[in-house]
Amino acid sequence: MNDIAKRLQACTEQLCQVGAPFEICSSTDSGLQEYKNAPATMRELVDAGRAHGEQEFLVYQQKRLSFTQFFDKVDALGHYLINNKAIAKGERVAIAMRNCPEWMVAYAAIVSVGAVVVPLNSWGSADELSYCLKDAGAKLLICDPARLQLTKPLLKSLNCQAIVTGDNSNTDESIGNFDDIITQNRGKALPTTACAANDIAQIMYTSGTTGRPKGAVSSHKNICQAIYSFEFHAICSAMANPKAIEKMFAGGFAPCTLLSVPLFHVSGCYAAFLLNLRGGRKTVMMYKWSPEEALELISKERVTIFSAVPSMVMDLLRHPDVDSSDTSSLFSLGGGGAACPPAFKETISNTLSSSYVGTGYGMTESNAICASCTGDAFMYKPDSAGILSPLVEWQTRDEQGQPLPAGASGEIWLKSVCNIKQYWNKPDANNINFDGNWMATGDIGYLDEENFVYLVGRAKDLIIRGGENIYPAEIEACLSLHPSISEAAIIAVPDERLGEVPGAVIKPRDGAEICHDDIKSYLSNKLAAYKIPQNIWISSQDLPRNASGKILKSELVRQYID
Structure with a gap:
């Protein structure tokens, strides 16, 4: 075993032993490995942030909030949810908005009063948002004006009320105004609701192979153990990389994170928002990604930590203004949410060669927990x-679902206390993807002899565009309804910046004429913009199929891409 792997193993054993801060024990109800000292409920997890008082917590455009000011808003909204909206324990409250302070306040308030938070993809279309609201049975939606416009016509039929942020033009008295609610309830106590560790805390929607999103159901314990696992990794990596940490402290900059990824993803919600809330670190939040604005914020706010999908990190470091910008505070760089291309390490080495770099592997269904490596471990491999988390058991299986020998490549199955409980209202998907405490990931990979995780492909044809999951079945279903299209297939097209993007191969109906612009215009009313194929090929031939009638996408890739 390499010295780096030995070092990490020794640090893990030291931190996880009996009596240590991250002592691992066996759960009394499931037998799964868990951190003994992790918070039991989301309220306990969130409330840790109150200890940081008047320290600055959040910077967003012209707004600045201390931890105390943030929790004042959380308490006001939580009081309103219980006393004015009668939100009961276990009822679903959805959030649909782009990154803003109100998103964070809403999330913390919802989970703190025992309700179930339902973060929705703010990039979604009206149809996608309404589907999720209906599927979750949301009683209340907290949204921004843009999402209100998309969902308002459907709220009454869904029996769902709404609160809108910053919309002074709204005249519908049935829709509450976020700022007014905070003002009217400021100073009121946050109600107490008794919650158990295994109660449902969150339903986070993730795209499904059927073309409709699936609600990933997490308990308080699932998320609390995941956040504690992030904290373990940070400390373990610091112990294993003492020279890098010494350099960080020598810089004299207080820890500060640039949050540029969406809060409705586990990466933004967990690795930035909740970790910084608990850890007393300042968060500088962006409404949407812009490398120019990011460079300005790094310089102005003395940002030390920037973690995003690899394409965003490379956007920043390849920007023509990077050399003339003051990035002296920037120490830690992370790439997650999508596979790191070979250019990722090269770009960092050429631009910020002394940075503390990391990556990881997880998904919504594992609450972002599986493997991670930072510093020397990243440079080593x-x-x-x-490296596999100490909470996670690993297994690869063949196409018949049989376990493979250690080190063999196959579909990855994980057993972990961080895994979601189930998919909401999806018994068929649950039967396919769960086997007792084991959960299928849909990814192909292997675990090497030093406990490092390697991903070599995907069992299904998921496309990850700059960290956004796109399932071809959803796009294909829309195209199949076009009157001039006979058949269509969506394939992954490599993209230097985003990793991969969807491409469409289309066979028109006999006698029909169709062009690229027609297809894009047709899809623009049915899908979020990031799902619309930019690469479209029109085929005069039938698409290749196997003996069972399935389209051979590998053949299409060979014809149009390779």
Whole structure:
């Protein structure tokens, strides 16, 4: 075993032993490994942030909030949810908005009063948002004006009320105004609701192979153990990389994170928002990604930590203004949410060669926990997704679902206390993807002899565009309804910046004429913009199929891409 792997193993054993801060024990109800000292409920997890008082917590455009000011808003909204909206324990409250302070306040308030938070993809279309609201049975939606416009016509039929942020033009008295609610309830106590560790805390929607999103159901314990696992990794990596940490402290900059990824993803919600809330670190939040604005914020706010999908990190470091910008505070760089391309390490080495770099592997269904590596471990095996978490058991299986020998490549199955409980209202998907405490990931990979995780492909044809999951079945279903299209297939097209993007191969109906612009215009009313194929090929031939009638996408890739 390499010295780096030995060092990490020793640090893990030290931190996880009996009596240590991250002592691991066996759960009394499931037998799964868990951190003994992790918070039991989301309220306990969130409330840790109150200890940081008047320290600055959040910077967003012209707004600045201390931890105390943030929790004042959380308490006001939580009081309103219980006393004015009669939100009961276990009822679903959805959030649909782009990154803003109100998103964070809403999330913390909802989970703190025992309700179930339902973060929705703010990039979604009206149809996608309404489907999720209906599927979750949301009683209340907290949204921004843009999402209100998309969902308002359907709220009454869904029996769902709404609160809108910053919309002074709204005249519908049935829709509450976020700022007014905070003002009217400021100073009121946050109600107490008794919650158990295994109660449902969150339903986070993730795209499904059927073309409709699936609600990933997490308990308080699932998320609390995941956040504690992030904290373990940070400390373990610091112990294993003492020279890098010494350099960080020598810089004299207080820890500060640039949050540029969406809060409705586990990466933004967990690795930035909740970790910084608990850890007393300042968060500088962006409404949407812009490398120019990011460079300005890094310089102005003395940002030390920037973690995003690899394409965003490379956007920043390849920007023509990077050399003239003051990035002296920037110490830690992370790439997650999508596979790190070979250019990721090269770009960092050429631009910020002394930075503390990391990556990881997880998904919504594992609450972002599986593997991670930072510093020397990343440089040792940059093609790896990191070392397996001490909470996670690993298994690869063949196409018949049989376990494979250690080190063999196959579909990855995980057993972990961080895994979601189930998919909401999806018994068929649950039967396919869960086997007792084991959960299928849909990814193909292997675990090497030093406990490093490697990903070599995907069992299904998921496309990850700059960290956004796109399932071809959803796009294909829309195209199949076009009157001039006979058949269509969506394939992954490599993209230097985003990793991969969807491409469409289309066979028109006999006698029909169709062009690229027609297809894009047709899809623009049915899908979020990031799902619309930019690469479209019109085929005069029938698409290749196998003996069972399935389209051979590998053949299409060979014809149009390779």
